[in-house]
Amino acid sequence: MVDKKRFIKGIKQKHDWQLTDNQVTPESVFKDRRNIIKTLGLGAIGASLPGQVQAGIFDLFGKNETPKFLTHVLKYAQPSEFKLAQPATPKSKAIRHNNFYEFGTSKTDPYENAQGFKVNPWQLTIEGLVDNPITLDYDDLTKQFALEERTYRFRCVEAWSMVVPWVGFSLASLLKQAGIKSGATHVAFETLFDPDQMPGQKNRLLGGGIQYPYVEGLTLDEAMNPLSFLAVGLYGKTLPPQSGAPIRLVLPWKYGFKSIKSIVRIRVMDKQPPTTWNQLAPNEYGFYANVNPEVAHPRWSQATERSIGEGGLFSAQRIPTQMFNGYGEYVADLYKNLDLKTYF
Ligand SMILES: Nc1nc2c(c(=O)[nH]1)N[C@H]1C(S)=C(S)[C@@H](COP(=O)(O)O)O[C@H]1N2
Numbered sequence: 001m002v003d004k005k006r007f008i009k010g011i012k013q014k015h016d017w018q019l020t021d022n023q024v025t026p027e028s029v030f031k032d033r034r035n036i037i038k039t040l041g042l043g044a045i046g047a048s049l050p051g052q053v054q055a056g057i058f059d060l061f062g063k064n065e066t067p068k069f070l071t072h073v074l075k076y077a078q079p080s081e082f083k084l085a086q087p088a089t090p091k092s093k094a095i096r097h098n099n100f101y102e103f104g105t106s107k108t109d110p111y112e113n114a115q116g117f118k119v120n121p122w123q124l125t126i127e128g129l130v131d132n133p134i135t136l137d138y139d140d141l142t143k144q145f146a147l148e149e150r151t152y153r154f155r156c157v158e159a160w161s162m163v164v165p166w167v168g169f170s171l172a173s174l175l176k177q178a179g180i181k182s183g184a185t186h187v188a189f190e191t192l193f194d195p196d197q198m199p200g201q202k203n204r205l206l207g208g209g210i211q212y213p214y215v216e217g218l219t220l221d222e223a224m225n226p227l228s229f230l231a232v233g234l235y236g237k238t239l240p241p242q243s244g245a246p247i248r249l250v251l252p253w254k255y256g257f258k259s260i261k262s263i264v265r266i267r268v269m270d271k272q273p274p275t276t277w278n279q280l281a282p283n284e285y286g287f288y289a290n291v292n293p294e295v296a297h298p299r300w301s302q303a304t305e306r307s308i309g310e311g312g313l314f315s316a317q318r319i320p321t322q323m324f325n326g327y328g329e330y331v332a333d334l335y336k337n338l339d340l341k342t343y344f
């Protein structure tokens with residue numbers, strides 16, 4: 001049995017991101033500068049204010065914080081059992097330092113290139129070896145399942161890490177609703193393919209040479225593990241596009257590339273599906289990709305990681321990497337018969 005105490009020790013009960021709807025300024029207020037000025041009652045004055053002063057108004061949102069993509073407050077139940085004693089990475093870091101090659105390979109490309117990404121309408125289908133194939137529309141993603149908040153460690157294979165409060169529901173709850181047919185062994189995931197919206201899918205250099213759509217996969221046991229999470233939000237609000245809106249996977253015991261973003265298809269199968277990074281460089285990225293400080297990447301050690309905090313990547317503190325990213329009590333059993341050096 002899992003010791004849940006580890007996850008709740010030393011946690012504040014009330015978080016500042018647990019806002020109720022009426023504590024939050026209506027999203028329409030943020031629409032554009034004109035509206036902001038109007039709402040603040042600065043209409044006539046605003047128009048005649050020198051640029052310097054106007055800039056000051058927008059400092060209300062913090063530096064570079066004028067929202068381009070609107071996120072919405074999510075209603076969810078109390079934070080779940082999955083809590084951490086360590087503080088979350090500042091939101092401004094988590095949404096500006098991203099890997100989402102569909103929008104470019106540099107860490108700031110997704111924030112810069114994804115703001116016009118359209119997530120509504122959206123369709124996510126659950127198909128393959130299931131009793132009831134399901135199609136979830138945009139609204140269903142946040143309304144069909146009870147949402148919970150989970151704060152997870154997140155470890156990229158590039159040896160940086162964050163701590164992120166996600167909002168969403170367990171992958172198992174969705175798969176159970178679809179009903180898994182006997183004979184099923186694996187689950188495959190696919191990101192949207194839309195080169196008109198995703199410049200990295202149009203331009204091979206920008207997209208890092210990946211053959212799109214980005215695909216990922218899990219064994220059925222991994223998919224049904226209670227840790228496997230479908231996130232529709234972070235820090236209490238819907239996902240911004242660079243974080244994988246409107247729905248992405250989060251697998252905290254695996255390297256970040258398994259946590260596929262902007263998912264349109266989930267397919268239950270009877271064999272192991274191909275996965276993007278494994279196809280691109282099979283000697284460097286395995287199917288399993290479990291966080292493992294003892295198995296080095298061919299080009300760098302995985303024994304430590306840079307934990308991204310206030311100062312960003314370059315002032316980040318180096319901390320030891322934990323086996324299964326610290327989630328062994330939940331997942332180690334899945335691999336008890338597997339040589340993790342061979343099946344990395
Ligand atoms: N579709 C898609 N999903 C993706 C990626 C990507 O390039 N495309 N990058 C992966 C990698 S390498 C990481 S580390 C995480 C990053 O998630 P974050 O930007 O929210 O931190 O997303 C993963 N999911």
Ligand SMILES: [Mo]
Nearest residue numbers: 156157256257
């Ligand atoms: Mo990554």
